Amino acid sequence: xxRLRRTMMYVPGNNPGKLQSAGIYGAxxxxxxxxxxxxxxEKDAARDLVASAVRDIRYPCEVAVRINHISTPFGxxxxxxxxxxxxxxxxxxxxxxxxxxxxIADLIGxxxxxxxxxxxxxxMMASIESAQxxxxxxxxxxxDPRMAAIALGGEDFIADLNTTRSADGAELAYAxxxxxxxxxVAKIHAIDSVSTILNDDEAFLRExxxxxxxxxxxxxxxxxxxxxxxxKVYTPTAKEVAQARRILDGIKxxxxxxSGVIAVDGKMVDGPIITRAERIIAYAAVVGMNKEDADE
Amino acid sequence: xxxxxxxxxxxxxxSSDIMITLSxxxxxxxxxxxxxxxxxxxxGRQIRKVLETALQEAGVAAAKVYANDKGAxxxxxxxxLKTALNRALEEEVKA
Numbered sequence: 001x002x003r004l005r006r007t008m009m010y011v012p013g014n015n016p017g018k019l020q021s022a023g024i025y026g027a028x029x030x031x032x033x034x035x036x037x038x039x040x041x042e043k044d045a046a047r048d049l050v051a052s053a054v055r056d057i058r059y060p061c062e063v064a065v066r067i068n069h070i071s072t073p074f075g076x077x078x079x080x081x082x083x084x085x086x087x088x089x090x091x092x093x094x095x096x097x098x099x100x101x102x103x104i105a106d107l108i109g110x111x112x113x114x115x116x117x118x119x120x121x122x123x124m125m126a127s128i129e130s131a132q133x134x135x136x137x138x139x140x141x142x143x144d145p146r147m148a149a150i151a152l153g154g155e156d157f158i159a160d161l162n163t164t165r166s167a168d169g170a171e172l173a174y175a176x177x178x179x180x181x182x183x184x185v186a187k188i189h190a191i192d193s194v195s196t197i198l199n200d201d202e203a204f205l206r207e208x209x210x211x212x213x214x215x216x217x218x219x220x221x222x223x224x225x226x227x228x229x230x231x232k233v234y235t236p237t238a239k240e241v242a243q244a245r246r247i248l249d250g251i252k253x254x255x256x257x258x259s260g261v262i263a264v265d266g267k268m269v270d271g272p273i274i275t276r277a278e279r280i281i282a283y284a285a286v287v288g289m290n291k292e293d294a295d296e
Numbered sequence: 297x298x299x300x301x302x303x304x305x306x307x308x309x310x311s312s313d314i315m316i317t318l319s320x321x322x323x324x325x326x327x328x329x330x331x332x333x334x335x336x337x338x339x340g341r342q343i344r345k346v347l348e349t350a351l352q353e354a355g356v357a358a359a360k361v362y363a364n365d366k367g368a369x370x371x372x373x374x375x376x377l378k379t380a381l382n383r384a385l386e387e388e389v390k391a
């Protein structure tokens with residue numbers, strides 16, 4: 001585990017003030033949006049502005065750019081302009097077929113060679129926003145080694161299902177699980193849809209805990225406030241870290257003594273529990289929780 | 297050499313942005329820049345330099361530039377000028 005994507009925060013691409021301050025909110029990734037957040041008449045201006053910001057501003061986090069789909073009149077122009085500036089990642093909206101990923105991955109590869117960037121240094125992710133995309137989610141996730149994450153675009157997906165958003169999100173349950181499964185098969189990150197809950201922290205936290213429980217690695221965010229709340233949910237507790245350490249210490253001791261099955265805190269420890277403990281320790285290390293924190 | 301044949305604009309008057317309007321002038325009359333900015337005294341010279349350099353790099357030798365700055369960074373000024381230039385230089389769509 002070397003990069004977290006707990007929060008991928010959208011920033012409108014044609015707003016210089018927001019582009020300037022995008023790095024200060026602590027999101028693991030920022031996504032400069034050239035798609036839905038930009039009026040059709042300002043697509044050219046937004047891509048010039050985003051390219052210039054990516055080139056000149058040093059951001060403390062991963063920088064992704066959501067391009068317009070390559071089937072629109074803007075997608076290829078977006079890629080031509082943005083790739084020269086070398087973002088960390090290109091996010092494709094409304095992905096439906098693995099062939100779309102391959103086309104973009106090929107263009108990225110050519111740009112890396114043309115501008116002398118290391119091969120494979122610009123990653124990709126795609127968001128699934130339709131029933132067709134969901135059916136192909138696994139193939140999309142595995143379409144190219146550049147793929148680092150797959151996301152759910154909830155609002156468009158719900159519209160495609162002919163339904164509406166509810167408080168408990170039942171209409172997204174199948175898609176969310178399917179996206180996580182596709183991500184796990186491809187060994188990439190699973191990113192949940194944005195939440196439109198901005199003024200109710202408890203409701204947002206409930207959703208965040210639920211998607212974490214489903215297996216998501218993070219969430220697309222639309223407001224800086226959501227970043228702090230997401231990180232709160234995704235940071236392991238000191239108790240969890242301490243327990244994980246006891247499990248791994250117990251396993252180490254058992255191996256030294258050449259004993260078989262062991263128990264920690266009165267529970268049998270087997271393969272999946274060890275895997276989970278290792279994940280918690282790796283996560284704690286990435287978020288900077290040292291041993292003293294865990295011992296508190 | 298790039299010749300500006302029509303008026304084009306990019307940017308807004310929102311905070312941190314700059315609105316740039318390019319207009320054609322007679323060949324050989326050079327670059328004329330009219331700049332408004334709340335930080336004119338401190339950064340006026342720097343903003344003009346960014347505009348002049350970007351026009352020079354684009355091969356534009358003659359143009360009138362009206363820039364209404366609202367505290368834009370250099371990268372924003374360059375981006376807005378690039379967009380205005382592309383809009384000024386793009387082919388007219390024939391009916």
